[in-house]
Amino acid sequence: MLVSYNWLQDFLNLDQDPKDLAEKITRTGVEIASVNHPQEGLKKIVVGHVLDCKAVEGTHLHLTHVDVGEDEPLQIVCGAPNVAAGENVIVALHGARIAGNEKIKKGKIRGMESYGMLCALQEIGFSDSTVPGKYVNGIYVFPEDAEVKPGDDVYQALGMDDYILDFDITPNRADTLSMEGAAYEVGAIVNEKPQIENVVLKEDGPDWTSELDAEVDEKLAPKYYLRKVSGVKIGDSPLWMQRRLWNAGIRPINNVVDVTNYVMLLTGQPMHAYDAKTFKSGKLVVRKAEKGEKLTLLNDKEIELDPNDIIITDGDKPVMMAGVMGGKNSEVENDTTDVILESAVFDGTLVRKAALRHANRTEASSRFEKGINWDNTQKAIDIAALLLRNDASATVNAGEIKATDQTRKPAVVKTTVSYINNVLGTELSSDEMVKILDRLCFETQVDGDQLTVTVPNRRWDIAIPADLVEEVGRIYGYDNLKSTQPLLAETHGGYSEAETKLRRVKKVVEGQGLMEAISYSLTSPEKAVRFTMNPKPLAEVEMPLNSARSAMRQNLMTGLVDAASYNFARKENDLHFFEQGRVYDHDNDTFNEHEHLATLYSGSIFEDNWQHKNEKVDFFYVKGQLEDLFEAIGLDENKIEYKAAEINGMHPTRTAAIYLDGQYIGMIGMIAHAVTMADKALRGSELYGYELDLDAIDATLNKGMTSKPAPKFPAIERDLSILVKKDVTNSEIENVILANAGKYLKNLKVIDVYEGSHIEPGKKSLAYNLTFLNEHDTLTDEVVTKAMNKITEALMNDLEVKIR
Known part of the structure; x- marks a missing residue:
């Protein structure tokens, strides 16, 4: 989660350098992946007021005069479609530095003098994904409520003077996926209690609870609250809220949607807002989907629902995939006047599987799957209603529907002072431990050596004494734990003879231009023996996670083919891979391991160039690469023999078995069409490669790259x-x-x-x-x-x- 340092100061009196604070947080167990200061590297970027704007005939340009707080306005030529007189905009002056360290200079455009630049948010460092929709293709215009004047630096107004701490949490620390949770964590580290305000909501509209009959399966949603606000005026959120959203990596949409996202960031409780017209039938049902039901999500993606998906319906058709994303048919739009707010706790396992199943993981689903604070369900819906009253002129209708309302009692963990000291190797007194636990806002009772700790619901990751040991240890400080030398046998540095030989082989293959791949040792029983000349009994897992990871591989080629499929799907078609690793079998009722080397080639031998003829990888090119390897590691080519062979998964007429002094040591050839045709990404491709049993040629081996992963997104x-x-x-x-x-x-x-x-x-x-x-x-x-x-x-x- 991206945590704003300025926002943290609403809860804590922080007076230290953000980077030093990030180091302290990392050393206590929650890693800070980075600290970003948005205004860093920028200069001479100010607020400007457009005095006049004239379209330049025959072009898309506009000639403007802009007040930037100087004696005379500046003439600036701008090509943005949304520039107009009377706007407060972002101006990069002559000599300014914008994103990418680009320098702005005065110059001429179509013969017209231009003394600066009117900027879009992207041009000063904002991500495309966080820029408000109406400003994505134009310059940014400050809203009327923004307290800015010509000549002011833009950094504070846009939240760029902030420091953004990237909390790279482990799944068990999802309590820090909110500003309040982060405040508790940071407060414990700096020894300060966070100021968490309670919300007091006054209802000022008529009772609405009789308008809607909510039917909720308690197993799917153990807590499910609804509120209604009416008279909503849809518009932009205030600038202070937009700042907090885009600094957290979320695009501002409108004052209703932004409130739900803001409350989620504040409390960790995901929320949703429905247009009240969605439930004009007076019915709301939370259930599992039925086979064949479909839903168009807010991102315009139509999905066919699975019977294990939790959905919200209007009594008839689905209007939301619970915990993941709302439906297009219940969206809050510009003409919406009445809104129903939802704050709930959904089954995290079902939400996680639904998000994965439909490739639609969201900020909400990531929180539900890791767990949320049950105590914030009420608080979140009240804050949302209060904000809509303040920012959208809404009336909060009286009454609240609590369709389900299970409670979760705080965990009570019993341990002893001596146990904690014994595990940590410390000599802390009970008073010192109580002070540490108090910094975490845990209530502690002491009875001699016995500690009874009441853990609030916001820390659902703590349930056993070992959890308390970890909390005491990290807040006490890992650096303060005594270092002791373990009693181990003396070892000598350097590589063993076997390791030296393997590294020699890898060095030669890397020198041929191949990049190393690392694949899973676990695969399916079918793939485990594919590409294998003489399959042996499988080494199988007793309790596999799934059938695709139930057997140990007997070859490396299957992992390389999977890697090729991954790259082909991302339009990376010229591949030269190798993998050196172990294969496994259960021959003669014993578990055996063997060192193998495999390579895989596809596409062109050389990069496309008009100066030479393009050459495609074929059997003989790969055979030449293999022969170069044999020569480099000292194998006598006169003792090597290639024989046509039929191997499962390999092409029947383009495959050969390799023998050294009559002993089988590997195979070389083309991947069978049956294999490539079965994979959508590989259809029509030709893959060649070889695999060697390094154990079989160990006696002949001589002693003795960093690669960039394929882009996540296609070019x-x-x-x-x-x-x-x-x-x-x-x-x-x-x-x-x-x-x-x-x-x-x-x-x-x-x-x-x-x-x-x-x-x-x-x-x-x-x-x-x-x-x-x-x-x-x-x-x-x-x-x-x-x-x-x-x-x-x-x-x-x-x-x-x-x-x-």
Whole structure:
């Protein structure tokens, strides 16, 4: 979770450097992955007031004059579609530094002087995913409630003066997935009690509870509360709330949706808001889905519900997948006036499986699956109603529907002072332990050596004495625990003879240009013996997590084929993989392990280039690579023999068994079409590789890369063919392309050059391949098309090229 340092100060009197605080938090058990200061690296970015705005005829540009608090307004040329007179905007002055360390200078645009830049939020470092929707494709305009004036730095107004601590929590510490939970944690570390305010809600509307009959399965939702607010005026949230949302990585939507997200960040309790018209039948039912039911989610994704999904219905059709995401048919829209708020506790296991099943994991589902504080269900719904009254002119109707209302008593854990000291190796007194537990806001009773600790519901991860040992140890300080030397036999450094041989083999294979892959040792029984010449009895797991991880592998090739499928699905088709690891069997009623080496090749031997003929990987190329390896590790090629063989999973006519002095040591060949056709990502591909039993050639082995993982998101390639004068150089063309392609262009290369009788005299034809990639988000065709349009326009204007 992204935790705002400024927001933390609402709960605690923090007076220390945020980075020092992050170090303290990490040393007590909750890792801080990073500390981000949004305004770092930026300068001379201020608030400006647009005095006038005139469209430049024949262009998309506007000529503006902007008051930036100086003696004279600045003339600035702006291409944003939403710039208008009277707006307060973000201005990067001459000499400013914006995101990417880009410097802004005064200059001329279409012959017009421009003394700065009107900025979009993305241009000063905001992520696309957090920018309010109406400002995604334009400049940011401060709302009317923003207390800004021309010349002010924008950093405080936009929350960029904050420090954002990234709490990289383990699943058992989900209590810190809220600001209140983070405040309790940080308060314990700095020895200060957090100030957590209770909410007092005054109901000022008529009773509404008779309008809706809520029928809820207690097993699916042990707590389920509803409130209604009416007279809502949909609009933007106040700037202070938007700041807190986007600093937490959440895009502001409107004042109703933002309130539910804000309350979730504050309390850890996920919430949902329905348009009250959804339940005009007067019925609300929480149940499991029926086979064949469908729901269109808020992200416009239509799903077919599973019988194990928890859903909320209007008595007839589904309107929400509980704990995951709401339905489009119950969405709060601009014309919504009455809203029903939901605060509930859903079965975390079913929510987790539903989110995974439909590939729709959300902030809400991640909290339900890890657990939430049952004590905050009431508080959250009351805060939401109060905020809607304040920010959306809502009337809070009297009454609350509590369809289910199970209670959870605080855990009571009994232990002893001596037990904790014995485990930690400390000599703490009972008073010292009580003080530590008090810092965590745990109520403790002492009876001699006995400790009885009452743990509040917000810390549902604590249930046994060992949990208390961990809490005392980390708050006391791991650095304060005495270091003792373990009594172990003396060992000598360096690699063993066997390790040296293995590293020698890996070094040679890496030198051939292959990247190392690491795959699971557990697989399915079918895959365990696939690609194996002589399968042996399986080494199977007694209680597997699932059938796909129930047997130990007898080959490495199956893991490489899975890795190829993963990469092909992300448009990475030129692959050169290897894996060195162990395979397992249960031959002769004993469990055996063997060292193997496997490689897998696909696609082109060399990167595409117009200067040479493209060559595809084939059997003989891979055989040449293998022979180079044999030569490097000292195998006598005269003693090696290749024989045609039929091996499960390998191509029947492009596979050979490898023998050394008549002993089988491995195989080489092409993956069978039956295997590739069964995998959607691999259909139509040709995969070649080999696998060696290193134990079988151990006596001949001589003694003796860091790789970048495939992007999580797919790249988009576009080709560009142009006709240009012969005297225009490739460097000039590439400079124009790079200057106008935007930040997502990752690769640019020439793929064709032609001069001849089929084109105009004095000109040449060039073709380029452009690869666009956003490593942090899915890149859309709309973004790439916009970049390509900008490139072609610049080429035509600057170099007089003709787009073919």
